[in-house]
Structure formats: C-alpha cells, structure tokens
Amino acid sequence: MWRPPRPCPAPRLSPPLRGPRAVASGGGARTSGRSDGLPGRAAGREGLSRQPQPCRRPLCYEQSERRLHKSLQMKMEEMSLSGLDNSKLEAIAQEIYADLVEDSCLGFCFEVHRAVKCGYFFLDDTDPDSMKDFEIVDQPGLDIFGQVFNQWKSKECVCPNCSRSIAASRFAPHLEKCLGMGRNSSRIANRRIANSNNMNKSESDQEDNDDINDNDWSYGSEKKAKKRKSDKLWYLPFQNPNSPRRSKSLKHKNGFSVCTSASNTLPLLFSSSGELSNSDPFKYSNSAGISYESLGPEELRSLLTTQCGVISEHTKKMCTRSLRCPQHTDEQRRTVRIYFLGPSAVLPEVESSLDNDSFDMADSQALLSRLQWDGSSDLSPSDSGSSKTSDTQGWGLGSSSSESRKAKKKKPHLGLAGAASGLGASKKKRPKPPAPPTPSIYDDIN
C-alpha cells in the first residue's frame, strides 16, 4: 500500500534533484511539510496505471530514492513476467554477470596497483639463483633433494668409547650401552646394585659370579627379558660384584642359589645393560673376545683363571665367557692354557656343579650333554638389538636348548653361563617352577 513519504528528518544527504533554486526551496519544501509534495504524490498515486508525470517537486536525496524505488516497483509490477520474454531475461542475466566479472577484474586491478605502489607485489618471487639451488632433482637413485637413498645404512662409525666400528643405524643404541648412560643402562644398573646387595648377603665368598651377565632375568618380566637380551652383551673380563646372579637364583622360583659352586669360577662376562663397569682394569673392546696379543703374561694368567679363553678361529680372540662356557670344551680350554702358560697349566675351571638355578632340569641335562656344542663364538655385544643374533648365539643356547626355547620366544638375556642364564631367563616366562629333576644341587638345597 502506498504511503505518503515521511518528512526527511536528517540534513540533506546530497544535493537535491534540482539546481540551486531547488536547494533553497528544498529546505522550504521540507519545512513546509507535505504541502508541496501533495500534488506530486497525488500524481504518483494516480499514476499507478499510467505514466507518472515528470515531477518537479524538490526532494531530498533519500526521498527521491524512495520515490524512484516505489515507481520502479510499480513498473515491475506492470511488467510482469508475462510481459518479458526469455531472451530479455537472458540478456539481463548476461548483463548482470558481465557486471560482476567486471567488478572482480577491477578489484583485482586495484589490488595489484596498490601492491605495486606499496612495493610488495614481487615479494613472493624467489631470485633465480635460489631457484636453481633448490631445484627438484629427478635422477634415478636420488630423492628429490638429491640425496642418495639408504646412504647411511652401510656407513660405519667408530665408537669413541670402545673404538669399534659400528653400523650407523645401530650406533645410538650401541653408544647408550657403551657409555653406560641412557635409560636402559641406568635401570639395569640399579637393578643390579639392588641385586648385588641381596647377593652379597647370600654369598660373600663368591667373588666370581658366573652369571653376572645373567643380568636381570631373575626379575622375570618379559620386557626385561627382551631388553636384557639385547643388553647383555658387554663383556667384562672380570667379575662384576654386582652380578645379580645370586639374587636371581634366589628370587627365582626355586630360590636356590644354585649358582654357588659354579659361580665362583665364572667371571663376569656381561654387564647388564651393557654398562661397562669401569672397575675392571681391562677395558676390552666389545668384540666378542680378547685379543691375546695385547695381553701381558700376568694379565693372561689372571684372565685364564677366570674366563674361558678359548681362541676363536674366526676372530682369533679369546673367549670371554665363563669357565663353563658351553661353546667350548674343557679340552679347548686346557689347550689354550697350556699354550699360553706352559704345559703345567691347569684348567682352573670348577665344573662340579651345574649352575642350575632356574634351569629346567630337562634343559640343564640337554645342556650338559651339549658341552661340546660349538655355537658361534662371536660374542659380539648384541647392543645392536640383533635379537636374532643373540638368539642364535644364545650362548650356545641357540641350537642346544631347543627345548628351552620352546617356552621362550625370544631369548631373554642370555646370561652368563649361557645356558644357565639363558634357560633361566627363559624360565621366567614359564609359569611352572622348574621341577628339579636334576639332581644333586637341588636336592642339597632342598
């Protein structure tokens, strides 16, 4: 419904429709209210169905806009769709579209112009030199940065600690064990300390713990087992008084410190978690054994009293395992001792008791029967978690204790007297306590 326009309250927004005369009279028109506008409005009202008269009434901008709007609306109402054909509509649509695109283009031009004048237009460009430097490389065998794939796999680094050559990808774990720092090392060391306290209480005379290497399998958790397996490989030529072996046997199901007799002769072969306990004077390289050329006669003698000492054919090094190491026979050990120390050398090994703590008796018997087993004597510290190596090596457990293997998927830490510890370690996984079929020791303890 058409309503008369309200008098415009605001000051004039823009010059009114007409010239200066209108300005003067526009105000007048405003103040005079609608009087002047009446004729026009009346005309407008009447003009619903006919062309509106050209209206000379001075109006303020807003008012005139409103009027136009209304008239246009009326016009549109006049011209309903029926009055328009599709082509006209289409033409209008095209025009609107063209306007919009033009607006966008113009807007873009203004942006660019401003960017040019403000100086940031070329900011996102790189200079051609840099472009050439960082061009994408597309050659076979190289990645897009031009680096050789797999380059570091075969690289070898020299450990500053032990001066061994280690594969690059294994360097970090090796260093962790080598330096005795890092989470695992400290954890296992702490455990060993705790153990040694227990152990020392139980057996004070046994300086040589044959299972010092048996690190922590007595604690019998799987993860420890797994960790120990990889940890175990640091060879210390001399016993570590913190060997957990006693405690291990104590804590183990049987709680037998079976190791007593055997342990005294067994040197500490492994420090748990690869900690190189610096107590021992011989900081050997962590190769599997000791290179005997570098040892003096005294050292040699002391070494031979505590360690297996059999010279491996592969590495020409002495085996650092315990005197009961299953990889070598007593004969071999005797031979070595005779070779080094003269014909009068005596094998100091005390093989009387089987270190059966936590041995499955079946296992231990298998082990006993396997004294001749000649597993790989390469006792490389399996700091490289080459679990398979440790597995196979297993201190000879690899092939020998297949039955022990049955229970353990992975060789938990192969402790020292290899089999003993290994089996023991594996034991921890087994729920049933090792029934002690083997004989003597258990009976005694029992």
Added chain:
Amino acid sequence: MISIHKMNKDAQMRAAINQKLIETGERERLKELLRAKLIECGWKDQLKAHCKEVIKEKGLEHVTVDDLVAEITPKGRALVPDSVKKELLQRIRTFLAQHASL
C-alpha cells in the same frame, strides 16, 4: 540518479532488477561466490602472472591504474572458466525468476 522519464522500459527494468539485487543482498552474495570460485580455479593466479609480465614490460615505477585496467580486464574476462560462468548465470536466472514477478 537518472530521472525516470529518461529511462526506457528495458532500462527501467534493468535498473529495477539491479535495485532488487542490491537490496536483497544477492549481489554481494554473487560477488563473493564469484570471487571464491575464481580463486579456486586459478584465475587469479593466471591473471597475476599476466600482471607481472605487463608490469615488467611497463616498468615498475610507471604503472598506472588505467594501464592495468586496460591490459588486464579483457584478459580477465576471457580467462573466466566456463563452469564458473555457467554457475553464476544459473544463479542469476534463478534470482530473476524469483523476483521478476514481484
């Protein structure tokens, strides 16, 4: 503002429609839609590359708005992809259909 008596019917029609477009806000919406679509389809980047050439040609210091407009607008119009054009036209037609009979 054009006085009514100067407009012919078509022009009035067009003006009315434009008015309607603005009032309902449809024009702004259409503009935004077009802008978004043009960026999405890479029109802006193409045009920017063209701009760079023009500017390098003319010299960075001597670029004027008029130059840019004269060079860029025709290219811009031509570079609009068909899909964008179709969609926009569709929307406009829909609007016309809705509002032209009011």
